[in-house]
Amino acid sequence: MPRLVVVSNRVAIPDPTGKGSAGGLAVALKEAFQAYQGLWFGWSGRVSSHPSPEPKMVDKGNVHYALMDLAPIDRQEYYNGFANRALWPNMHYRLGLSEFSRADYAGYLRVNRSFANALGQMIRPDDLIWVHDYHLIPLAAELRALGVTNRIGYFHHIPWPAPEVFGTLPGSRELLRAIADYDLVGVQTDLDADNLRRAIVQEVGATQQGVELTTANGHQTRVKGFPIGIDVKGFQQLARRPPTHRIVKQTLASLVSRNLIIGVDRLDYSKGIPERMEAFERFLVANPDQRGHVTFLQIAPTSRSEVPEYVSLSRATSETLGRINGSLGEPGWVPIHYVTTAYPRSVLANLYRIARVGLVTPMRDGMNLVAKEYVAAQDPEDPGVLVLSKFAGAAQQLTDALIVNPNDKFEVAEAIRDAIHMDRDERKERWRRMMKAIQDYDVSWWAASFLKDLSDYRGMSKVRSRIPVGQ
Structure with missing residues (x-):
């Protein structure tokens, strides 16, 4: 051989x-x-x-x-x-x-x-x-x-x-x-x-x-x-494990009855993180009844810190975050939680599973495996909804996600609203079809x-x- x-x-x-x-x-x-x-x-x-x-x-x-x-x-x-x-x-x-x-x-x-x-x-x-x-x-x-x-x-x-x-x-x-x-x-x-x-x-x-x-x-x-x-079976097994990590327990405790929206990306201008935050802001402005009832967790480990464009991006992201949390936050509730720590796959799998919405909206991406990991991590009886950029390669396979143009903040905001309100039967049917796609074309x-x-x-x-x- x-x-x-x-x-x-x-x-x-x-x-x-x-x-x-x-x-x-x-x-x-x-x-x-x-x-x-x-x-x-x-x-x-x-x-x-x-x-x-x-x-x-x-x-x-x-x-x-x-x-x-x-x-x-x-x-x-x-x-x-x-x-x-x-x-x-x-x-x-x-x-x-x-x-x-x-x-x-x-x-x-x-x-x-x-x-x-x-x-x-x-x-x-x-x-x-x-x-x-x-x-x-x-x-x-x-x-x-x-x-x-x-x-x-x-x-x-x-x-x-x-x-x-x-x-x-x-x-x-x-x-x-x-x-x-x-x-x-x-x-x-x-x-x-x-x-x-x-x-x-x-x-x-x-x-x-x-x-x-x-x-x-x-x-x-x-x-x-x-x-x-991705390794679908392996990721499913990680997601099914009881949440024992401190970060997952703290997230669950802080949510109470709130819905969690999650985004996980390396901090890169191709991922559209400031634009995503602004789309979430638009969602809260257009749906004031959701304030205090939904939390957006954006995990974005920093990278390429020696490249000037990434330094500027980090600054712009922090400014956008501060403006939104300052203008829309309330005592006891912060709209966006933003962390730059890289978490192990086991922690991410648990976080994906408890998130009602996976927000994957890169401006351009070759594939984006976060979208596939989010699908694999879901509870089959109560799955979340994937909101996915049409400019991610994964959109060619995961056609039952809510496909959006990440440049259109109103469209992304409407997709977040639709995901939050989608009934369980539709969520399960969309999830089943996406699961078949990632199982048929896994990493093996x-x-x-x-x-x-x-x-x-x-x-x-x-x-x-x-x-x-x-x-």
């Missing part, structure tokens, strides 16, 4: 205490590694003044972890710079926030090249290589330049924008040429797949064969939607489907003597 080699920006080594809160990618790839001996390669998260060109190795069961440190300039240019100030906003349709720097782009290419040089020494002839996300788009091209002919797949976890949007980014054509060096490219939705295929054809001059295949420079690339899922399906397609690849790849990306 071939070995599975996973490459991602960050490597998630299992916490030996079992107390850590695993990220979404770690949970998803745990399923993939069940069937393979594995190697997981990527950034350690450490910054070193003189990083070694060789990875540090850590062995855990059937998976070997290869960890690369970054120099301070690499972290600034590759991660904070091009990845998160240019690519991330562009791919979330926030062109006004996209800041391009030639130095940052050079750093992005340099880190990808150094990763390829280190990884190339570890590749075996029959390895399946699975690269993850926008930090590593050029990696296959760099590996091909080293003579690696293995099957290489790439999964893009965030949205892939329309060609007209991606094309505004300097260097976009070069990145499209690089992504065409993958054998299989997975994205979250059929719309993302269509956007990427059109861009490869229009910008690289590839030819399209059938619905999924493009051919450029004699190499065939399949671009296909693989909507990522996602990993197995992608790897099967990559294993079955029979494209026109050939050994190519290429100039690496950016040279």
